[in-house]
Amino acid sequence: MQAEALPLVEALDLVEDDLSAIFPGGVPWKNYSGELDGLNVHIVVPGKDKALGVDSVGTVPSFLLTYATGVALQPNLIINAGTAGGFQAKGANIGDVYVATEFANRDRRIPIPVFDKYGIGTIEAIPTGNLIKDLDLKEGKVSTGNSLDMTLQDEEHIKANDATVKDMEGAGVAYAANLLAIPMISLKAITDIVDGTKPTVEEFLENMSTAASALSRTVPPVLKYVSGKNVADL
Numbered sequence: 001m002q003a004e005a006l007p008l009v010e011a012l013d014l015v016e017d018d019l020s021a022i023f024p025g026g027v028p029w030k031n032y033s034g035e036l037d038g039l040n041v042h043i044v045v046p047g048k049d050k051a052l053g054v055d056s057v058g059t060v061p062s063f064l065l066t067y068a069t070g071v072a073l074q075p076n077l078i079i080n081a082g083t084a085g086g087f088q089a090k091g092a093n094i095g096d097v098y099v100a101t102e103f104a105n106r107d108r109r110i111p112i113p114v115f116d117k118y119g120i121g122t123i124e125a126i127p128t129g130n131l132i133k134d135l136d137l138k139e140g141k142v143s144t145g146n147s148l149d150m151t152l153q154d155e156e157h158i159k160a161n162d163a164t165v166k167d168m169e170g171a172g173v174a175y176a177a178n179l180l181a182i183p184m185i186s187l188k189a190i191t192d193i194v195d196g197t198k199p200t201v202e203e204f205l206e207n208m209s210t211a212a213s214a215l216s217r218t219v220p221p222v223l224k225y226v227s228g229k230n231v232a233d234l
């Protein structure tokens, strides 16, 4: 979402680029570029829904944008930075930033042998134990789906996935990164406690700027940390 990305764009002193030469005409995607510690940094966001004018969220826009950007810019690393819900039973607090260790879908239920596993589509994150330790970050598994609310069936999937973090993009971005064989790190800042007492929407809106600030404090050190390192050393 724009509200997640703009504080980070500011923190990294990036400027909006015209990418019409490499993206299809008419897409609402936005790209902000700059340089940090010798890295070429691009923040891409899916922009506004063409019909309704709200931020495009969920797995379809995030997959498509990641795939198109991956093909166009051939990055060495993709960082999926965004907000998410967290489970207090697994230690999550508002404003925490988690590094994802695994992604699974919670809303792709296909009860046919093997397709059931395909639906869940578990993807392991690249190992980032040094990054997590050196920058004192939290780590946890991510459950991705296209709804902000949580049905009982979603909850069962989340428990089976042992997830700490509940988002709407991670597994889609991971699928694109995996297809293109580009290493990916996912950083998720917690806006709401899924197993808490407050209504999700209220808590999400209330804490969006806290979580966005946490992201804009965390992403620059992560970029500095990865700069000049091999993926195997993360």
Ligand code: ADE
Residues within 6 Å of the ligand: 083, 084, 085, 086, 147, 148, 149, 166, 167, 168, 191, 192, 194, 200, 204
């Ligand atoms: N993004 C922020 N909070 C979320 C939640 N509870 N579920 C899914 N995505 C989210």
